Amino acid sequence: MKKSTMFGACLMLIGLSSAILAKPSPDHLRLVARGMIESLSSEDIEFRERFLRDHYVNADSASALERWQGNLQMFSQELGKVEIHSVDVSDPTQLHVLLRSSNTRKISQWIDFSVYMDKDKPERFFSMGMAPGSDPNLDLPDHALTTREIAKRVSDFIDDMVARDVFSGTVSLVKDGKPFFTGAYGKANLRWRIDNKLDTKFNLGSMNKMFTGVAICQLVSQGKLSFDDPIIKYLPHYANKEVASKVTVHHLLTHTSGMGSYWVAMDNMDWTELRSVKDYADLAVNDSLAFEPGERFQYSNSGPLVLGLIIEAISGLDYHDYIRKYVTGPAGMINTDCYNVDDIVPNLAQGYYWNNETNSYRSNIFAHSARGSAAGGGFSTVEDLQRFAKSLYDGTLLSTDMVDIYTTGKVDNGPEDKYAYLIGDSRHEGHRTVGHGGGAPGINADLKIFTDLGFTVAAMSDCDEAANAITNHASRLIAHNRSVL
Secondary structure, eight states, rough: OOOOOOOOGGGHHHTTTOOOOOOOOOHHHHHHHHHHHHHHOOOOHHHHHHHHHHBBBBTTHHHHHHHHHHHHHHHHHHOOOOEEEEOSSSTTTTTEEEEEOOOSSSSSSSEEEEEESSSSSTSSSSEEEEEEEOTOOOOOOOOOOOHHHHHHHHHHHHHHHHHOOOOHHHHEEEEEEEEEEEEEEEETTTTTTTTTTTTOOOOOOOGGHHHHHHHHHHHHHHOOOOOOOOOGGGGGOOSSSHHHHHOHHHHHHTTOOOOOOHHHHTSSSOOOOOHHHHHHHHHTTTTTOOSTTSSOOOOSSSSSHHHHHHHHHHSSSSSHHHHHHIIIITTTOOOOBOTTTSHHHHHHHHOEEEETTTEEEETTTSSSOOOOOTTBBBOOHHHHHHHHHHHTTTTTSOHHHHHHHHHOOEOOOTTTTOOSSSSSSEETTTTEEEEEEEETEEEEEEEEEETOOEEEEEEEEESSSSHHHHHHHHHHHHTOOOOOO
């Protein structure tokens, strides 16, 4: 969650005041995008503040400006010096800058840097983010790659990451139900030098949201709730009456509720106390809505927790018991659960993140909570993720019609990305993939199911960002030069 630096051509852009534009022009959007990168590069605090005052949506808040100064500094330290390759403003709500980072410890030196523009003040940004980008200079043949060629190129890509000490984890590529590439790399535990294996359990991050989405869809199929029902129908005693009366199941599933993230409330508490869905949900129960439900997409870690409470209320089961009984159990996912991290769980990987100050890996044991929840934090394996993908489409978990409802994008989340019911619906060179990723310090995992090509890509890692870099690379190879069906 960080970013970095730039050069003189953008200097004059930063000083320009952003006029209030009802419909910002492409030139204005490019100014904001390039200005963001230039502000990352500057060591001048006043220079950065001018950019924020001119272009940040909450520039009138001193605390917000101070926080964003820290964000810019943090991203700058992570990326080092950068070069802008291209700026894409085709989607005026989400600007994309393809960067090349000088930091050789980055999983991918190509970075897709996003700048998110505010709905009510579309000339100003409200957030930023980054993800591994695709090498625009990647040499690809004129023909569609065979599974053997894909496996070789993915293997070479991973070998380079391992040589740079930026990947530790597992990978599984499947075509029409048959694995054609699997691999386990690095250590599950650095202290004891224990190797990763294909059945090593890695933290899922936000990928648990997929299981929560399936559970809700199952209950809808059984006639026990409706997507359009408000929270209050199932949780009549929910303390925040505004949220309970305004927010529907659909809003919670699509991140359009206006709810935020319980992580904010975790800053000043003992994370070891968080064991149940209610423990987490209570952290955000008094938060006000950032916007009217349904107004826009804003990723929320609090919303899925309320869905967990609804699952418990309807089923009469603890959330974790429900998922084991009706989702992971039927799918044969024997190594998937929200384990207590202080329990003795075989083959459980320890997560690690790179500390720039000590120039070494640090354990993430104090960087996440004691147990996963309806919003994320459970554990799984690449083999179990492949089992989930298979069970999703063979009728084990949902009917064909409900799978279509579950996976079809409902809201835009980028030029080629939509978000469905706690699962993504994206395009890679015209080919559709569904799935979800997850990440936090020392945690990264990703699943991509090509619905038209028969491929499924799964990767998990006990270090930052690495799994996404691999699934993105593999997906680009899979989609390359294949006719859209």
